[in-house]
Structure formats: C-alpha cells, structure tokens
Amino acid sequence: MNSRHFLYVALVLAVVSALALAAQQSSTPATQPTKHSAAHKQAAQPQNEGERIFQQNCARCHNAPEGFSPRISGAILRHMRVRASLSQHDEEQLLRFFNP
Amino acid sequence: MFRTDLHLTRRPSAHTIGLFLFVLAAMAIAHHGSAQNTPLISGGVAFFSSTYAGSTSFYPIIEPLLAAPLGQHVLVESRAAFLEFYSPKGGNQSGYDHSHFIGLTYLQGDYVASRHFTIVAGDYLIPFNTYNDRLSPVWIGNFQDGPLIANLNFSSSGSGLGGMLRGNAIQRSKYSIDYNYYYSTRSANEQFSASRGSGGRACLYLPEQRLEVGFSYDRLLQRTHENFYGAHVWWEPKDTAFRLRSEFARGQHAQGYWVEADYRTKAFGGLDSPIGRIEPLFRMQQTFRLDTIASDGLPRVNTQRADFGLDYNLPHNTRILTSYARQFSASGNYNIWETGIVYRFLFPAWKGKQP
Numbered sequence: 173m174n175s176r177h178f179l180y181v182a183l184v185l186a187v188v189s190a191l192a193l194a195a196q197q198s199s200t201p202a203t204q205p206t207k208h209s210a211a212h213k214q215a216a217q218p219q220n221e222g223e224r225i226f227q228q229n230c231a232r233c234h235n236a237p238e239g240f241s242p243r244i245s246g247a248i249l250r251h252m253r254v255r256a257s258l259s260q261h262d263e264e265q266l267l268r269f270f271n272p
Numbered sequence: 273m274f275r276t277d278l279h280l281t282r283r284p285s286a287h288t289i290g291l292f293l294f295v296l297a298a299m300a301i302a303h304h305g306s307a308q309n310t311p312l313i314s315g316g317v318a319f320f321s322s323t324y325a326g327s328t329s330f331y332p333i334i335e336p337l338l339a340a341p342l343g344q345h346v347l348v349e350s351r352a353a354f355l356e357f358y359s360p361k362g363g364n365q366s367g368y369d370h371s372h373f374i375g376l377t378y379l380q381g382d383y384v385a386s387r388h389f390t391i392v393a394g395d396y397l398i399p400f401n402t403y404n405d406r407l408s409p410v411w412i413g414n415f416q417d418g419p420l421i422a423n424l425n426f427s428s429s430g431s432g433l434g435g436m437l438r439g440n441a442i443q444r445s446k447y448s449i450d451y452n453y454y455y456s457t458r459s460a461n462e463q464f465s466a467s468r469g470s471g472g473r474a475c476l477y478l479p480e481q482r483l484e485v486g487f488s489y490d491r492l493l494q495r496t497h498e499n500f501y502g503a504h505v506w507w508e509p510k511d512t513a514f515r516l517r518s519e520f521a522r523g524q525h526a527q528g529y530w531v532e533a534d535y536r537t538k539a540f541g542g543l544d545s546p547i548g549r550i551e552p553l554f555r556m557q558q559t560f561r562l563d564t565i566a567s568d569g570l571p572r573v574n575t576q577r578a579d580f581g582l583d584y585n586l587p588h589n590t591r592i593l594t595s596y597a598r599q600f601s602a603s604g605n606y607n608i609w610e611t612g613i614v615y616r617f618l619f620p621a622w623k624g625k626q627p
Contacts, residue, residue, distance in 0.1 A: 228479050232506065233412060234411075234412045235585070238587065238588060240619070242308060244308070244618070244620050246308035246341055247308075247340065247347075248339075250347045250384070251349065253387075254438075255406075257387050257439050257440035257450050258387060259386075260386075267308070271308075
C-alpha cells in the first residue's frame with residue numbers, strides 16, 4: 173500500500189465523517205442532564221456562560237470528570253486558566269458552573 | 273509498542289519520588305486562603321497490553337498529577353509516570369523480561385498575570401503542535417500509544433527546562449488567537465535533562481465553528497542547529513460528540529502527519545446511555561524519511577499506519593481502550609493489537625476547609 177492509497181482512505185474518511193455529522197445534526201438531541209456533575213452537563217445544550225466556556229475550552233481536549241469535591245474547584249480552574257488562557261471572568265463563570 | 277510520549281530512557285531515577293514529595297510539601301506549606309483552593313491530586317492509573325508483530329507486552333502505569341494554587345496568581349504543578357514493563361524474552365526463551373521506569377514528566381510554576389500573559393518557569397512540556405502538552409496523559413488519549421511524530425521537535429524528550437510565555441493575544445466573539453513562546457536551556461541533570469532551543473506556537477480558534485488551526489516552530493540551538501515546523505487542525509462541531517484532530521510536523525531529517533477521528537452518538541439516549549458510551553476511532557499516520565540520519569525518533573524507513581479503535585466510556589471515570597493497527601513499511605508489515613483499561617482519579621490532596 174503506497175502513500176496515495178492512504179490519501180484516498182483519508183478522503184473517504186472525511187466524506188463519511190461529514191455525512192455522519194450531517195445526519196447527526198438533522199436529528200434532535202435527546203440528552204438531558206440527570207445528575208449534578210460536569211460530565212452530564214457537558215452532554216446537554218449550553219445553558220449558561222460557564223457551560224459555554226467549559227465546552228469551548230476545557231472540553232476541546234478532554235471529557236469532564238464525573239464530579240469532584242468543591243474544595244478543589246479553585247485548583248482545577250487555575251490549572252485550566254493556565255492551559256486555556258482563560259480570563260478572571262471566565263474563571264468566575266466556570267466556578268459558578270461547577271458550584272451552582 | 274510503548275506510548276511514544278513516555279520517554280522511558282530519560283529520567284530513570286528514584287529521586288523523582290523525593291521531588292514529587294517535595295512539591296507536595298511545598299503545597300502544604302503554601303496552602304492558605306480560599307476553601308476551594310485545596311491542592312488536588314489527579315491522574316490516571318492504567319493497565320495496557322500490546323501485541324506487536326505477534327509479541328505481547330504488558331505495562332501497568334500510574335501517572336499522578338499535582339496542582340496547587342498559591343494566592344491569586346500562582347499555580348505549581350507536576351506530573352510523573354510510574355511504569356512497569358513486561359516483554360517476552362528473546363532468543364526462543366520462555367517467560368518475560370521486566371523493567372520499570374519512574375520519572376517526572378514536568379514540574380513547573382505558573383504566574384498568571386492576565387489572560388494575555390502567563391509566565392511559566394521550570395521543566396515544562398513543549399507546546400509544539402498539540403499532542404505533547406494536551407493529549408499525552410493516559411486518561412486523555414484515545415489510543416494507548418501516541419502518534420509516530422509525537423517527539424518530532426527540538427527536544428526528543430518532549431520537555432524543556434527554562435521559561436515560557438503564553439496567553440491569549442486577541443479575544444473576539446468570532447475568533448481568538450493564543451500564543452506560546454518558550455526557551456529551554458541545555459541541561460545534563462538526571463532529573464531535568466534538556467536541550468537548548470526555543471520556539472513557539474500560535475493558534476487561531478473559531479468558537480462558532482469549533483475550528484482550531486495552529487502553527488508551531490522551534491529551533492535546536494546546540495550542535496547542528498535544526499529547524500522544526502508543525503501545523504495542526506482540530507474540528508469539534510458544536511452539539512456533536514465528533515472530533516477530528518490532525519497534525520503535521522517536519523524536521524531536518526523526517527516529516528509526518530496523523531489524522532484522528534472519534535465519534536459518540538447521542539441518538540440512543542444520550543452520551544451516558546450504553547450505546548452513547550461507545551466511541552469508535554480511526555487514526556491514520558505516515559512518516560517520511562528525508563535523509564538517512566535518524567536522530568529524531570521516527571522510524572528509519574517510510575512508514576504508513578492505520579489504527580482502528582473502539583473505546584468504551586464506563587461510568588466513574590473509567591475507559592476501556594481497544595484498537596487494531598496495520599503498519600506498512602520497507603522493514604516489514606505488522607499487525608498491532610492493543611487493549612487496556614484506564615481509571616482517572618481526582619481528589620483533594622488533603623482534607624481542607626469546607627467551602
């Protein structure tokens with residue numbers, strides 16, 4: 173198998189992905205948050221500023237952990253602030269999102 | 273096959289444990305202020321198996337991460353790796369050879385002046401492209417092993433010793449631009465070995481499209497000076513659990529790319545339903561040797577590889593990772609089977625005040 177074949181595979185993959193995406197967007201999401209955890213909130217539609225910030229920054233790289241102690245929410249936010257260049261405002265909104 | 277980001281030959285010293293404990297003690301001494309700022313211990317514990325060309329290896333691994341906020345602007349953070357590796361004995365002997373590795377992945381202090389300006393000092397992960405500083409933790413990566421080009425930058429260890437500036441250069445509702453600039457000094461210290469070099473990364477992010485495009489450049493500033501170039505594209509469409517990530521890197525002697533796609537469906541009860549927890553994956557990668565000097569960790573011959581994965585996201589921060597890959601090169605074509613389970617932990621370093 174040469175490199176050209178691999179490029180064809182990539183092209184096919186991209187087309188299939190786009191079709192799957194279009195099909196996904198045409199259906200109505202059925203997910204509802206059922207528990208108080210960031211992981212479940214991540215699956216739902218954005219409901220507030222903190223959730224939007226979470227999805228646009230933190231969730232780009234990793235899934236949210238399924239709940240954690242509120243005592244470490246400040247440490248998590250400081251860590252994310254460094255990684256994702258968040259503002260003080262973003263940090264406050266995320267803190268509210270983690271501890272409503 | 274090893275994860276390419278573990279750097280097993282880099283810091284095989286038990287002093288790492290002492291350093292790790294030192295960081296923990298510093299966190300304890302410095303801990304004061306908000307009840308929500310209790311230092312945390314996070315990380316992943318995993319058990320992986322990999323069958324490469326018919327030879328099966330096993331490696332349990334723990335990657336703990338410590339993070340301690342100090343005051344309003346400072347964060348001290350560190351990550352380490354504790355790994356045992358069991359591989360079949362060669363020469364038609366039965367049984368397994370055993371080796372272990374303990375090493376700091378990074379140890380850095382961060383001063384957050386504003387969203388536009390953060391100063392990082394210490395032993396840091398080099399932000400060349402995205403895999404090294406974003407996706408390399410065992411509890412984040414979709415595949416057990418990193419891409420073939422993961423270490424294609426001026427520091428084959430993946431980390432630098434010195435300083436870094438990072439932040440958000442421009443923030444608008446339609447787009448934002450982030451930057452990193454770093455300088456690393458040369459060090460032969462067992463715990464903090466590093467090469468002299470410098471570089472940077474700039475990323476454009478479009479929040480409505482959830483599209484990120486970035487460019488990386490760094491330069492080795494010792495012995496024969498070499499340039500490294502990188503580019504990445506991430507697309508994670510809004511309101512879907514589809515992710516498309518890709519990187520390209522070019523060094524003095526080799527170049528390569530990888531493209532990875534993963535998807536979870538919400539159509540059968542959401543992401544937390546039994547079906548929604550299934551995560552099919554695909555990754556394709558190629559490396560190309562530009563000359564016969566193999567000083568960069570990439571395969572010595574042109575290599576193509578396709579990975580087909582199926583992960584399952586269990587409750588309680590646990591994931592099962594499985595994949596099959598077929599690798600093609602002039603040195604032979606091989607099947608690679610990988611299975612593993614990863615648990616992510618996250619808890620306060622000690623009992624603190626209730627918020």
